Amino acid sequence: MSEDHTRVQEFFGVRAADWDRKFPGDGPAFAAAVAAIGLRPGDRVLDAGCGTGRALPELRAAVGPSGTVLGADLTPEMLAEAAQAGRRAAGALLLADATRLPLRDGCLDAVFAAGLIAHLPDPQVSLRELARVVRSGGRLALFHPIGRAALAARQGRELTDDDMRAEHNLRPLLSASGWEPTSYADEEHRFLALAVRRP
Numbered sequence: 051m052s053e054d055h056t057r058v059q060e061f062f063g064v065r066a067a068d069w070d071r072k073f074p075g076d077g078p079a080f081a082a083a084v085a086a087i088g089l090r091p092g093d094r095v096l097d098a099g100c101g102t103g104r105a106l107p108e109l110r111a112a113v114g115p116s117g118t119v120l121g122a123d124l125t126p127e128m129l130a131e132a133a134q135a136g137r138r139a140a141g142a143l144l145l146a147d148a149t150r151l152p153l154r155d156g157c158l159d160a161v162f163a164a165g166l167i168a169h170l171p172d173p174q175v176s177l178r179e180l181a182r183v184v185r186s187g188g189r190l191a192l193f194h195p196i197g198r199a200a201l202a203a204r205q206g207r208e209l210t211d212d213d214m215r216a217e218h219n220l221r222p223l224l225s226a227s228g229w230e231p232t233s234y235a236d237e238e239h240r241f242l243a244l245a246v247r248r249p
């Protein structure tokens with residue numbers, strides 16, 4: 051277990067029990083983000099950094115009973131809350147690092163990641179790993195139910211030019227990691243960047 055992993059687990063471990071109560075109004079934004087991926091019945095989708103599994107029911111609804119939904123997270127307490135909330139009914143929960151996934155190359159149609167990339171020590175390595183497990187032409191959605199400016203204000207920090215999720219930084223990062231960026235939205239109540247796995 052690396053120091054970065056321990057830091058993530060300590061940070062989110064103590065927040066897990068209150069996570070869903072803290073953000074009660076996010077449901078519609080999650081639903082709209084999942085709809086934007088364009089999943090089809092039977093698709094296989096991973097929620098990377100799934101936390102308490104808030105997106106899992108929407109992902110299951112999108113891929114239907116014949117599809118596969120996986121939720122992977124590094125923090126056991128987040129997964130325990132997901133299980134407690136009954137989200138295993140929507141998808142399988144994996145205690146796993148998004149940077150070293152226990153999945154075969156190209157086995158997924160899409161990856162959804164909400165609030166994950168800001169917590170990755172080396173985003174390029176992790177985005178490459180997500181590209182590894184997605185088939186050519188498959189999709190990636192990097193989402194946050196709040197825009198960058200509003201999040202920075204909530205966290206009491208200034209939004210700077212080197213912010214990794216700024217379009218001028220994220221596009222080259224995605225391109226260098228096996229993804230073709232296809233759309234970018236940074237609004238008050240939504241951050242959503244979509245990309246397609248390059249052949």
Ligand SMILES: C[S@@+](CC[C@H](N)C(=O)[O-])C[C@H]1O[C@@H](n2cnc3c(N)ncnc32)[C@H](O)[C@@H]1O
Nearest residue numbers: 062099100101123124125128147148164165169
């Ligand atoms: C901001 S929370 C978002 C949780 C959930 N996606 C949501 O939107 O409610 C970030 C989550 O990413 C997880 N995480 C951070 N680094 C990770 C990694 N390398 N692999 C897997 N999960 C990670 C944390 O444990 C945490 O649950």
